[in-house]
Amino acid sequence: xxxxxxxxxxxxxxxxxxxxxxxxxxxxxxxxxxxxxxxxxxxxxxxxxxxxxxxxxxxxxxxxxxxxxxxxxxxxxxxxxxxxxxxxxxxxxxxxxxxxxxxxxxxxxxxxxxxxxxxxxxxxxxxxxxxxxxxxxxxxxxxxxxxxxxxxxxxxxxxxxxxxxxxxxxxxxxxxxxxxxxxxxxxxxxxxxxxxxxxxxxxxx
Ligand SMILES: C[S@@+](CC[C@H](N)C(=O)[O-])C[C@H]1O[C@@H](n2cnc3c(N)ncnc32)[C@H](O)[C@@H]1O
Numbered sequence: 001x002x003x004x005x006x007x008x009x010x011x012x013x014x015x016x017x018x019x020x021x022x023x024x025x026x027x028x029x030x031x032x033x034x035x036x037x038x039x040x041x042x043x044x045x046x047x048x049x050x051x052x053x054x055x056x057x058x059x060x061x062x063x064x065x066x067x068x069x070x071x072x073x074x075x076x077x078x079x080x081x082x083x084x085x086x087x088x089x090x091x092x093x094x095x096x097x098x099x100x101x102x103x104x105x106x107x108x109x110x111x112x113x114x115x116x117x118x119x120x121x122x123x124x125x126x127x128x129x130x131x132x133x134x135x136x137x138x139x140x141x142x143x144x145x146x147x148x149x150x151x152x153x154x155x156x157x158x159x160x161x162x163x164x165x166x167x168x169x170x171x172x173x174x175x176x177x178x179x180x181x182x183x184x185x186x187x188x189x190x191x192x193x194x195x196x197x198x199x200x201x202x203x204x205x
Contacts, residue, residue: 001123001173004077004098007057011080014058027166028151028174031195032119035149036061038192038200039116044068046145048113054099055120059085059092062116066092073112075104099132100124103139111141118149122174129175130185133203140205152177152199154191162197177201 002010010017021029043051043065053062056074058081066072072092076082079096086094097104100123115136124132136146153159156178163170179191179201188204 001171004079007076007078008080011058011078011084014081015060025195027162027169027197028171029119029198031198032149034194035198035200036118038194039118039147039149040064042145042147042202043070043114043116046114046143048144050110050112050114050141052107052110052112052115052139054103054115054117055123056085056094057081057118057120059088061118062092063088073107073110075099075107100128102132102135108139110139111144112139113141113144115140115144115146116149117147119151121148122150122176125175126178126181129177130182133186137203137205142205144205146201146203148177148201148203149194149198150177150201151197152179152191152201153197154178154193154199155180158196166197 022032050071053074062072066089074094077098095104190202192200
């Protein structure tokens with residue numbers, strides 16, 4: 001699993017690697033652009049004003065919302081990713097912090113209309129995911145939503161199938177979302193499949 005230094009090294013080439021994997025329809029980023037576009041559209045449609053992005057990376061998604069005038073907050077642990085994103089979004093409130101230890105105090109004191117996490121929360125183990133996501137619900141304004149776009153599957157069988165087909169590249173240190181195994185923990189959890197390895201999970205407050 002990449003640590004913050006690993007992501008620092010990846011930061012400059014990140015958009016290119018992701019774009020290639022998406023275009024070639026390969027694990028892990030097949031469906032990436034469609035998921036980000038879907039979240040972008042949904043957030044704008046909901047008339048959200050404040051958005052929190054957890055693990056924002058180079059800011060691919062949030063800089064588009066920023067350009068539409070939304071107030072962007074975020075947390076990431078890679079100083080290089082933060083530098084790239086902050087250049088694109090000078091007024092955004094971006095903080096450095098490891099989300100496995102929770103959100104920064106500055107972010108905990110605010111409320112958001114939308115909370116986004118794309119291709120970041122698979123760094124939490126399955127046991128860590130549930131309490132972390134639950135801790136985000138009180139940070140939502142009424143009617144707010146959490147959007148998680150990631151390597152994600154409807155059930156464990158689909159994950160195992162993808163793993164078998166992508167064995168040469170499969171990352172055993174990442175913990176991908178399985179909708180069937182999470183739905184009992186979140187009322188109002190929805191799942192939409194975007195490719196053989198990507199899905200969008202949404203949770204309404
Ligand atoms: C694969 S990138 C995704 C970036 C962006 N959200 C996107 O969709 O392109 C994962 C991001 O999460 C950040 N990240 C990974 N683990 C983290 C952690 N434990 N705490 C904070 N940020 C983390 C990385 O630095 C990186 O910017």
